[in-house]
Amino acid sequence: MLFAHDTEVALAAATALVNTAADGEERLPDPAALSTFLDTWEYTGSRTGDEAELAEVHQLRTVLAGVWDTDEDGVVAVVNRLLREGHALPQLVRHDNWGYHVHATEPTASVADRMGVEAAMALADVVRAGALDRLRRCAAHGCDDALVDLTRNASRRFCDSSCANREHVAAYRARRAAG
Numbered sequence: 001m002l003f004a005h006d007t008e009v010a011l012a013a014a015t016a017l018v019n020t021a022a023d024g025e026e027r028l029p030d031p032a033a034l035s036t037f038l039d040t041w042e043y044t045g046s047r048t049g050d051e052a053e054l055a056e057v058h059q060l061r062t063v064l065a066g067v068w069d070t071d072e073d074g075v076v077a078v079v080n081r082l083l084r085e086g087h088a089l090p091q092l093v094r095h096d097n098w099g100y101h102v103h104a105t106e107p108t109a110s111v112a113d114r115m116g117v118e119a120a121m122a123l124a125d126v127v128r129a130g131a132l133d134r135l136r137r138c139a140a141h142g143c144d145d146a147l148v149d150l151t152r153n154a155s156r157r158f159c160d161s162s163c164a165n166r167e168h169v170a171a172y173r174a175r176r177a178a179g
């Protein structure tokens, strides 16, 4: 494990959020889709379930997507802004099946603030570890999705198994054609 469990989950969740707008397709088109996303990633705390909440999350998504396309100073600027604007106050908490982990916002903070601060705390770990090269774009042809490589040997190149399979099949065919 490269990072603490809550950091790795938060990085995966941030990546998934960024990819809900990948290749020009809106995968969070309405509050119901956001609700499903929040359930999938086990976000706790209050929700309004309205369009304003969704709009804030869309805004946050754009900010987070920028993290994959900037340098260290750019990432730091985003992290510090999200922590500041989200009024982050890190506290260790324990709930449900989770052992102690950090919550840096109140359960009553807005969904976007909670998601943003959680992502920022995780990204702060990545910056401190000098591991920003773990944030990459998928290497498959025709896919530009964000990915976070949490493998021990930094070997992950594709956003998901379908991209990996597609590229492996293409590489196999190319080898056969060459032979």
Ligand SMILES: [Zn+2]
Binding pocket: 044, 093, 095, 098, 101, 103
């Ligand atoms: Zn929690």
Ligand SMILES: [Zn+2]
Binding pocket: 138, 139, 140, 143, 144, 145, 158, 159, 160, 163
């Ligand atoms: Zn991909």
